[in-house]
Every structure is written in structure tokens, then in C-alpha cells.
Amino acid sequence: MESVIDIRGLGLTFERDGRRTEVLRGLDLSIPRGAFVAIVGASGVGKSTLLRVLIGLAKASAGQVSVTTRSAARQPVALVFQDSRLLPWRRVVDNVALGLEGSGLSKIERRARAVEALRVVGLAELAGRWPYQLSGGQRQRVSLARALAVEPEVLLMDEPFSALDAISREGLQDELTRIWRETGKTILFVTHDIEEAVYLADRVVVLAGAPGRAVIDRTIDASRPRHRDDPAHSALIADIRGHIARPG
Amino acid sequence: MALTQTADLPALSASSRARLGALGSIGLGAAGLLAFLLIWQAVPALGLVNPMMLPGPLAIPTAFRSEIDSGMWLKAVTGSLSHYGIGLVIGAALGVAVGVLTGMSRVAEDLTSWVVRLLRPIPGLAWAPFAIIWFGVTPKAAVFIIAVSVFWIVFFAAHGAVRGVDRDLLEVAEAFGFRRAHEKLLKIYLPAAMPGILVGLRTALGQAWMAVVAAEIFGVPGLGNRMIEASSLLATDIVVVYMLTMAALYGILDSLFLVAQNWLLRWKA
């Protein structure tokens, strides 16, 4: 199958004040078009760093990373941050339209696309609000809409729901699943929550060790819609948990 | 017990108590002002001070009327406001520009740091000799002095505000493809630094007002100059007219600024 993301031997070392921190080494990962892949791993293992490399915010020190997209879109990859990171001085609709600026669309077209993206996450009626007027869950939906508005082929998500209360989180998980099924986007979803990974993804990749690398890579073939806390998954969850605790 | 005597007003809700409190403080403020005016009137009226040295408040409206009628008041006000406005705009624009540039660029910051350390402690008014040598005793000299005073305040405010911009928000701009300096400037740095820049501008508004008066005392036409003229004729009532005019104009400008600031920062919780 054709892969959108191809990572070969990725290594990344931070250097600061003469101190070197090797975060990733020899990471191989290939992600087919349309897949929903979860990356799990303990805090500090390099999950965010991996996404930052994929979107071009950080540079690999070794290996190759290629993102092959079909469209000539200005922005084939979009990132949803853990904290919503809305720009507080922009109304919701203009936050969502951020990535469309510089795309040649008129302001009216940009706003129309932004409202469309807000509709997908169910928040079209809040388009005129300021970010401070939103709840945490709504903010994260807006952040998702901002990423969707650029119509990326690949959606990178960095622990997007981890700061939310359980009810908002479960609502957003189901919404994300629906959006994925409707749009066929490739999703790379980083989380430290194994249950979340197993509930959402087709495939779970575990990053572990220092420097981090992929220690297991499992396909989940449960049918959808899935059930939370499906006992059929408990063996897999235990297995993943074991690998995170004792990489190798 | 003392505690049992603290009479709480149980019939009043918290909000009506707050309203009473606000009314009370307005009342006290008015009473204080009235007392001030009474004492002011009493001091020359009782002969404690020669009325030539200190005119009472009742003498002021007449003096004000005569200044209006002679056209001097309007001329002085428009003169001062034009030095003030032009100096403020030039000083603030340069201050924002240099502050933002040195805030965004480490090289620019390092390059200017020693020059800033050298020039910054020089008070705006210490530029008066050069202002007069370069521009003569003209409105341009006043504009120059005002612009210098405003520049430093706004420069430091803008520099600090830009340095303090949240890296996370810059990353958002980069993640959405805005990686060039001017894109980050417009999308993130300027709006994020706006609250800090406005704080500096408001301080500058007051500082510039002082600089106006000071520059005009050197002879540039305007409120300060008219005041000095009046004092040389011992027309102390006219001096007071201009002192009050300065207070009133500043109050109006500051209120207008606050309205604009509240609108610009309406996105803040």
C-alpha cells in the first residue's frame, strides 16, 4: 500500500549549551494513506518531537523523513497541539481561518471555509466568540477545526484530548472517529493514554527507550463502532503497558 | 463582645451594598473637592495670602472668558495639541518600530544594547539645547523634545512586550506555514505585544504632556508659553486658567485613550 509518511532511520539529537540529548534514534515508520495510527509512549520519550519533525518545526539529525501528498495544497499536513493554542486576539472564526491566509482566497471565502470547518466540529454558532469565552473542550474543537480548515491530507495530533475532562474527551474521540471516516484523512495521533489509542486507532505504535524508537507496532482489527473498555482489548493493553514500562 | 456589635446590614444584597459604597465614594470625592475649593477661596479672601499671588477660584471664570474672547486660549490649545500630537506620533512610531525590531532580532538587540545604555538615561528635556540649535525656538523643537521623551518609553515597552511573546503561539504560526519574519510580525508579534505596547503608550501620553509644557516654557508658542507670559505680567488668574486647561485636556486625552485601549483589547477576558 502507498504510504503517505515514510520515516527511515530517524535520529534527533538536541544540542544546547554543549549538552547533547539524543531523543530519537533509528526510528522506522511507514504510514499508509488513510490510516489512523496512534503513537503511545511515556512522557519525554520523543512523541512531540516526532510530530514536530513531520511538520517541519524541528530538523532530523539523521535518517530520512518523507511526507508524500497527492494534492498541491499549500499545507498538506496540519497539527493539533495538546493545548488548543488559539490566538486570543482573534475571534473563533478568524482563528480557524488562520491557515487559509496567504492561500489566495478572499477574506469572505476564508471565513466561509472556516465556518464550514466549525460546522464539522459542531461549533458553527460560536464563530463570533473570543477564545476566552469558550470552555476547554470547545477550544480544543476550534483547534481541530483550524487544522481541518486547511484540508490537510495528514492530520497530526499531539495528545489533543489529554487536558480535557472525561466527558469532553469521549465526545471528541467519537467526533474524531466520525471525521476520519467521513474524510479519509491520514491521522497520526499521539497519546500517553493506551486505552484511548486502542479505542481510536487501526494501529498502535509504541515508542519507548532512551533514545526513543518504535518497540511494538500492532494492528487493531476490531470492527467499528467500537466499545470502550472492550474486554477483547485488555490483553493488548496489558502487552503495550508492559512494553512502555520495560522497553526492549 | 465587640463582635456582637458589628451591625451587618442583612436587608441589603451584596450588589446594592456595593452600589451604596460607590455612591458613598463619589459623595466623599465631591465633598473633598468642595472643601478644597472653599479653602482655596478662603486663603486669599481672608487675606492670608495676597490675592495677587493666589487668585481664588471665583476669579477664574472671568479670566477664562477673557482668554477665550481674545482668541489666545484657542490658539494656545491648538498650538500645544499639534506639538503634542505630532511628537507623540513620531516618537511612538519610532519607539514601536525599534522596540519590535530589537525584540524580534537578537542581532538587533545586541547591536543597540550599548547605545541604548548610553542614551537612555538622558532626560528628554536635556535635548532642549540641541533642539533649539537645530530647529530654533520653533514648534519643530517642541516636537523633537516630545518625540524623544515618548520614544524611550514606547521603545522599552514594545521591546519587553515582544520579548515576552509566548513561543507556543509563534509555533502555531510556523505550523500553519508562516515562517518569514514579516508574517510572524503581523500574525503573532504585534497583536500579542499589543497590551504591553499600549501600557507604554499610555505612560507616554502623560510624559509627552509634561514635555509639551516644558518645551513651551522655552518659548515655543502654546499653553506653557502663554502661561509664562501671563506670569511675567503677574496675571496669576490666567496662569491658573492654563493650569486647569492642561489638567482638563490631559484628562480628556487619557479617557479617549482608555476607550480606544478597551476596544483594542476587547479580546481579553
Ligand SMILES: Nc1ncnc2c1ncn2[C@@H]1O[C@H](COP(=O)(O)OP(=O)(O)O)[C@@H](O)[C@H]1O
Ligand atoms: N528544544 C529542545 N531542546 C532540548 N531538549 C528538548 C527540546 N524539546 C524537547 N526536548 C527533550 O526531548 C525529549 C522528548 O521531548 P518530547 O518530544 O516533548 O516528549 P513527549 O512528547 O514524548 O513527552 C525530552 O527529554 C525533552 O526534554
Ligand SMILES: [Mg+2]
Ligand atoms: Mg509531548
